[in-house]
Amino acid sequence: MNGIKANLLGLLALLAVSQMVSANDAVASLGAGGIVIGKTDAIVMEQEDLFVSEDKIRVAYVFRNTSKEAIETRVAFPVPEFPENPEMDLGLDVNSSNPMGFSVKVDGKAKKFETETKKKDGMVKMTHHWMQTFPAGKPLRVTHDYKPAAGGEAMFWFADEERDAKIKKYCIEPDFAAWIDKTNRPDKGSVLSPTYVDYILTTGANWKGPIGKFRLTLQKKKADDKISVCATGLKKVDARTFVLEKTGFTPETDLHVVFMHQYKTGQ
Secondary structure (H helix, E strand, O other): OOOOOOOHHHHHOOOOOOEEOOOOOOEOEEOEEOOEEOOOOOEEEEEEEEEEOOOOEEEEEEEEEOOOOOEEEEEEEEEEEEEOOOOOOOOOOOOOOOOOOOEEEEOOEEOOOEEEEEEEOOEEEEEEEEEEEEOEOOEEEEEEEEOOEOEEOOOOOOOHHHHHHHHHHHOOOHHHHHHHHHHOEHHHOEEEEEEEEEEEOOOOOOOOOOEEEEEEEEEOOOOOOEEEEOOOOOEEOOOOEEEEEEEEEOOOOOEEEEEEEEEEOOO
16 A cells, blocks of 8 residues: 655645844844654654754654554645845845755655745745655654754843743743843943744644653853753753753643853953
8 A cells, every 4th residue: 555645735734933023133033843744643753852052953853653554744844934035134044945954864864855935925935845754663763954043132132021021931030030130231341142042842743642752952052151941851961051851742832042142342
């Protein structure tokens, strides 16, 4: 029996975009996520290993087809929707056919993919996709990476409604907020500049059941950078790296990370 084929249009409906624009000299953050597969009750995700930094997102999956027959389905990576002629920096190459530098490997070998681009009302919807066979009763390892469309501000704005919104979105704790207030003092030669990275965890969950083993790794550029994210159970591994591990995990919220850099004026 031939495999089950999914419709790409159904995958495109799962595209989600997270956009955040900050107050001063801002760069918009566009949230992408992982790959999306066609709806199936036979494929389980045994493992997901997610690495997030300001410059790279890497996701390594282990899928398993629990049925007795091979399943062939469309696999897609939706690029966040963006304006055809943006008025501000979006943190991605809008003139490229691969604006996030997406690449994918299946069982350790590079996988070719096609790209579908649609333009409507000044907006661009782009999707990388390929047909994938999931062998019966066997694991399939899929790894992909890309450069996130990170956002940022030349100087962190942390007042009025923006303060409350950022505290909620990035789970900024009182001690961290107090440090921000004390440190973000341009008049005293100290400036904080954030980088924002969004990752969509909640879409594309078309596999069977929860994720067996989930691992999230967050890595800072420098040891003295600060980081804040809504994630219970995050543990510090070293001066730059934090790890969260869960079993039987079903994502209920997306991931929003702020990496905070401190600068001295004139440097």
